[in-house]
Amino acid sequence: MSQYWTDLVHKLDPYIPGEQPQDQQYVKLNTNENPYPPSPEAIQALDSYNKHQLKLYPDPESSRLREALAQRFDVQKENVFVGNGSDEVLAHSFQAFFKQTQPLLFPDLSYSFYPVYCGLYEIESKKIPLNDDFIINTKDFDIDNGGIIIPNPNAPTSMLIPLSDIDKLCKQSSSVVIIDEAYIDFGGESAIPLTKKYDNLLVIQTFSKSRSLAGLRLGYAIGHKDLIEGLNRVKDSFNSYPIDSLAQTAAVSSIEDDDYFQQTCQKIIQTREQSCEQLSQLGFKVLPSAANFIFVSHESRGALELYTELKQAGVLVRYFNKPRIDNYLRITIGTEQEMQKLIITLSEILQPGKIS
């Protein structure tokens, strides 16, 4: 607390990210990072970059990167915005589109940064409840609103909305619809092609999950050029040079290395399916996942207790102390070996007769 803070700062309720232990001693299945390294071509690009050039400002418009993304998604460069992680892209989007006379709508269970952005930009919001099976019914969003944002697949539930529902959602809405596709590459179908059909649709993706570049901070948005121009107006009023030269370079090479991208996504999907099977056998209810994480609840043991025992045994997963989901764990899909460590540890914790 300080007399020097603005009123806003006193009222803020900041986001709390998942634990990032710096000692690396855990099997880390808590922040949905990719267990595989970035594309070898991206690493090569970083290694061969002439670092003397870091004395110069980066390209403020990230032109090469936006061109690479445009090519990949069959859109124009003017349809692409990049930011310092998809969190920055989301923040700018909230400021650019969502402060309206009607409230912003998002699912009651979704990315917990959304209400934080609403606090930062003083945006009214209304949470739309998922149904009892954690399914998002897009018809529930057909009420007066100043914008809609939905993660697809949803976090932390991991569940996918069919593209046909997104199509209907854009059609029925007269405000901006943002689909936050941080996890789309693990089994979902992207809404990016729909951005050509709907000028109110913005799709946001990230390099942090499917491209194993969480450490470099890169996210992007794709949509109608007028939406992108709105984002650029905010960006250029905030920070002209948000993406550093190394990140731009690595990201271009990552996008160009499609084989590696497809391979690692497939490996994670396979490991996920195997883990779901094994966890079911251990008495877990596992929600159907199209993400690089799963959302599970045990038939007889509490989630907080399991989280704590797993942490003591060196396995870090994510627990949310929130209504409706406080008996669930969110578990990132790691390598096969990491998931085996999880399964073995859980088997030990859950074995009959063990005193918890």
Place this chain on the structure above:
Amino acid sequence: MSQYWTDLVHKLDPYIPGEQPQDQQYVKLNTNENPYPPSPEAIQALDSYNKHQLKLYPDPESSRLREALAQRFDVQKENVFVGNGSDEVLAHSFQAFFKQTQPLLFPDLSYSFYPVYCGLYEIESKKIPLNDDFIINTKDFDIDNGGIIIPNPNAPTSMLIPLSDIDKLCKQSSSVVIIDEAYIDFGGESAIPLTKKYDNLLVIQTFSKSRSLAGLRLGYAIGHKDLIEGLNRVKDSFNSYPIDSLAQTAAVSSIEDDDYFQQTCQKIIQTREQSCEQLSQLGFKVLPSAANFIFVSHESRGALELYTELKQAGVLVRYFNKPRIDNYLRITIGTEQEMQKLIITLSEILQPGKIS
């Protein structure tokens, strides 16, 4: 223009950075970059970083970097905030401290991003005129205000305010005073020690100028821990992980390599003094500079005309089409060779009888 933009976005008047030609064909003296490469130790740190680890999120608190800065400036880690370039640090500071009932004060000639931030956060502001010699009289800021921000040395004038004036300014003010020291390492005395005396003083510096790391985007603020906490509340409501892992790593090594830092700063100061002398001989009025740039006006030739002719000859400098300074050029201090190219080119442009 778009029906989907918020009212704010329609009203924004974004910052326009200096030209960043991507073809590198110019002698580039327009954006105050350092002509020397980053510290060899910083480059070594980038090269030896295990890039497989980029799959993981960076330390959200940039702890090692904040500790290195704290050690360098003889403060505690709790007194240090880092951001994605000092522009991001400035943006967060405006939101954290400057939206008050009284207007923010800044010099009428100063960093042209300040009024842009005021637009972004809807902050009232009042410009305090420099005197006719472009001197900032800190007594002029002794009026009701909701905050004060001054670059020292000032940009684009290059002129320094004595530390004793900053001391008086903090003492006389009951609001937050930010001293924006982007250029302090080229001959000024930092106000950082005063942050122990005044809990309303925040000092902002950058790695983009004296540390040759404009391409990596790093800035920081030093002040009372309550001010830093205010900044962290904004940061954690905007982007939990603003500084990527490579930038954190390189920045720590740069800070630790003090010898290289001192050497490059000294070289730039020497080249500046030499260039000032030569430009005076060519008929330029050169304001006394404590920065890595100079602000000059020619006795007989217009600044816009000189900017244009220099650009045609392959030398890029900065021209501001603004009242009071539209007959000045801001020239970054490059290497000795680059400055010789500037001097020779100007000599040719200015030679008697040449048709302009």
